[in-house]
Amino acid sequence: MVTTMRIEHFSRAAKSLLFICLPLFSCFAIAHQHTQETSNSTLEPVRVLYGGYIIDMTADKLPEPKNLVIEGGKIRRILSPESDIPEGAEVIDISGQYVIPGLIDSHVHLDSFKNKPRTVRTQQTEDFLRLNLYGGVTSVRDMGGDLRLVMELKRAAALHEIPSPDIYYSSLVAGPQYFAETPDRVEGMFRAWPQENSPWQTKIEADTDLVQAIAEIKGIGSSGIKMYAGLDRETAARLSAEAKRQGLRVWGHAALMPAKPSELVDAGLEVFSHINLLVWEAADDLSASFLENNKNYSLEFRKSVPDISALLKKMAQAGAIIDATAVIAENINNEKQVIAFLKMAKAHNVKVCSGTDMHGLLNKDWPGLFDEIYFFVEKAGYSPWQALQAATLNGAAATGVDHDRGTIEEGMRADLVVLANNPLESIRNLESVLLTLKSGVVYKRDDL
Ligand SMILES: [Zn+2]
Secondary structure (H helix, E strand, O other): OHHHHHHHHHHHHHHHHHOOEOOOOOOHHHHHHHHOOOOOHHHOOOEEEEEEEEOOOOOOOOOEEEEEEEEOOEEEEEEOOOOOOOOOOEEEEOOOOEEEEOEEEEEEOOOOOOOOOHHHHHHHHHHHHHHHHHOOEEEEEEOOOOHHHHHHHHHHHHOOOOOOOEEEEEEEEEOHHHHHHOHHHHHHHHOOOOOOOEOOEEEOOOOOOHHHHHHHHHHOOOOEEEEEEOEOHHHHHHHHHHHHHOOOEEEEEOOOOEOOHHHHHHHOOOEEEOHHHHHHHHOOOOOOOHHHHHHHOOHHHHOOOOOOHHHHHHHHHHOOEEEOOHHHHHHHOOHHHHHHHHHHHHHOOOEEEOOOOOOOOOOOOOOHHHHHHHHHHHOOOOOHHHHHHHHOHHHHHHHOOOOOOOOOOOOOEOOEEEEOOOOOOOHHHHHHEEEEEEOOEEEEHHHO
């Protein structure tokens, strides 16, 4: 069933591509390619994105028209529009249109449909992923859930078996308090698993063998750990060191209770999720219990805007990244604080990336990530270019994939979005996506 749909999909994509091919070059090769196996990007033809304005993320300058030569899933050459077209290449004429790097949602939860039957969960998650890919999102970072579902999706996405951004996921690690205080959430993630611990949700106690725990996390293909709650500075530092030793990224909530944000910078946390949690830097003394902290500190405190300059300086120095998830501020009703912290982060040159926490799930035509980007520009005073940088280069750095994506440069993966209108003129022009390319494979917006 799935295979048939995929073939139909690509046939449609191939047909609709015909009209944008320059007549000089034969397009039969594409039509043929697309009805064949497309799971291996090396089978894709050499493509030239012809004459589009390139918006790169390494420098904020006026976009210039270029030809992008794409081969083997990568950007091989970036040439002037007058240069020769490689023989036999499929040419997609995007003159007058705009190209940005593929967008990255740095905070999703693909296992968000708990307690629903497997078929429903899979379908809803795949719908979410499709909407994102056709809206220009080419990578997502999953920040916690039952990874048994997510692992299969990661494979299918990487092989282009489903239209989906590439998926990078984390394993949640937390202290005993978290497990005691949120039994429902814990049980939801462990269902039908024989032990109390699992490699996607690990309880860290004083005597936990961290080498073994991290090895198990690595063994299920996680890209990083997500330090979630109930960890002090020392435990966080030990976890962080072992994760890095085994080649994993170190992600987590911006405050871990009892560890404060600045202690987490010392402990080696690389990406700090939820900018609102930086408020805990101003707390006197934190307990390992969320519930207790919420009792001891008023709602007023939790929504306040203390001076966190010293913390931000430290973060900038350490190269830490804030995964803002600003858009959920509406839900938690603390927009003022989130806006103020975003502005402070910008003033202190702290890198910020954009994640949604799955905001606006499936209710719209466009990825929830757009709302996060709009928030940066329309509420927190980021320029469109800065907001796009958060959603591309900084997202790639946060995810640990900046060696091959996040910018438009020779040698980088061909993760690209073609827009009809200039997003630097108005960020809302993101809603003019025509094509998404993921490792060189073309997804046409009209086929969504
Ligand atoms: Zn989350």
